[in-house]
Amino acid sequence: MHEMWCGADTSGEPVWHVLTADKASTLCGVEKREDARRQHATDRxxxxxxxxxxTVVESR
Known part of the structure; x- marks a missing residue:
């Protein structure tokens, strides 16, 4: 199961990312950092x- 995490995109705006299985980074390579201010701040x-x-889901 994959989890979502709200973090910044390349412009610094909040977006929802998909976490890797170890929950240390995102599928796009962004390092996960704790920032409670971003929680549920967007629907992007x-x-x-x-x-x-x-791609991961389709390969299963």
């Missing part, structure tokens, strides 16, 4: 994470 999703997640 990281396109690279979602594309990688789609």
């Amino acid at each position: 999703h990281c396109f690279p994470c979602m594309k990688t997640f789609q």
Whole structure:
């Protein structure tokens, strides 16, 4: 099961990322940092994470 994490995109805006299995980074390579201010701050999703997640799901 994959989890979502709200972090910054390349411009610093909050987006939802998909976490790797070890929950240390995202599928797009962003390092996960704890930042409670970002929680539920947006409904935007990281396109690279979602594309990688789609590939993972389709391969199962």
